[in-house]
Amino acid sequence: MEKENAVVATKNDKLSLFTEGGLKGMWQLAQAFAESDIVPKAFQKKPANVLIALDMAQRMDMSPAMVMQNLYVVYGNPGWSSKFLIATFNMCGRFSSIRYEYFGQPGTDDYGCRAYATELATGQKLVGTDVTIKMAKAEKWYDKDGSKWKTMPQQMLAYRAAAFFIRTCAPEISMGLPTSDELEDIGPVNVTDTGTVKDVVEKVEAETAAAMEQPEVVTPEPAEAPAKPERPF
Numbered sequence: 001m002e003k004e005n006a007v008v009a010t011k012n013d014k015l016s017l018f019t020e021g022g023l024k025g026m027w028q029l030a031q032a033f034a035e036s037d038i039v040p041k042a043f044q045k046k047p048a049n050v051l052i053a054l055d056m057a058q059r060m061d062m063s064p065a066m067v068m069q070n071l072y073v074v075y076g077n078p079g080w081s082s083k084f085l086i087a088t089f090n091m092c093g094r095f096s097s098i099r100y101e102y103f104g105q106p107g108t109d110d111y112g113c114r115a116y117a118t119e120l121a122t123g124q125k126l127v128g129t130d131v132t133i134k135m136a137k138a139e140k141w142y143d144k145d146g147s148k149w150k151t152m153p154q155q156m157l158a159y160r161a162a163a164f165f166i167r168t169c170a171p172e173i174s175m176g177l178p179t180s181d182e183l184e185d186i187g188p189v190n191v192t193d194t195g196t197v198k199d200v201v202e203k204v205e206a207e208t209a210a211a212m213e214q215p216e217v218v219t220p221e222p223a224e225a226p227a228k229p230e231r232p233f
């Protein structure tokens with residue numbers, strides 16, 4: 001009877017990291033996924049990694065298998081596939097699909113791309129950061145060994161423009177993680193006691209902020225009205 005009651009309690013618990021029954025259920029599910037040879041190697045025989053992916057999938061309301069297939073580990077740090085991040089944005093229902101506008105002369109440092117979309121609730125057009133070959137060279141993405149910026153610049157410009165756009169206009173979709181392309185461009189990050197994921201995210205966010213930096217617009221304060229003269233008695 002006690003065993004039956006335990007099973008019922010587990011079934012009634014929502015899969016969650018914050019309840020005893022829910023955590024037990026998620027751990028069992030993580031162990032099952034970890035035994036599969038279809039999931040990426042970062043999750044094979046590593047139920048703890050799978051558990052994190054399950055939590056992310058639950059918060060994103062997505063298939064755990066889809067999340068694991070698109071969550072890459074680069075230099076020991078997790079990052080989304082650019083295609084997955086773009087698809088997630090397009091399917092969220094809050095915006096139109098991302099579109100891209102190229103500018104400048106192909107083959108020059110001025111060649112670039114910006115991503116844009118429309119917020120459906122307001123009809124406002126949202127435009128992302130301009131990403132150029134000049135930026136890629138200045139940030140030392142372009143000259144890395146095996147860099148795809150040299151062989152497929154148009155694709156890389158679109159991926160980076162989309163990543164900047166999503167992180168600016170809908171940061172909750174990326175859940176604070178960079179894309180795998182960005183991780184490859186940034187390169188290895190020193191391991192610290194606070195963890196490498198935080199370091200990578202902070203570096204990516206700093207690059208995004210620097211790219212978007214604009215002069216501050218100061219609104220002058222209204223002049224005070226002159227004091228009314230006192231009326232003589």
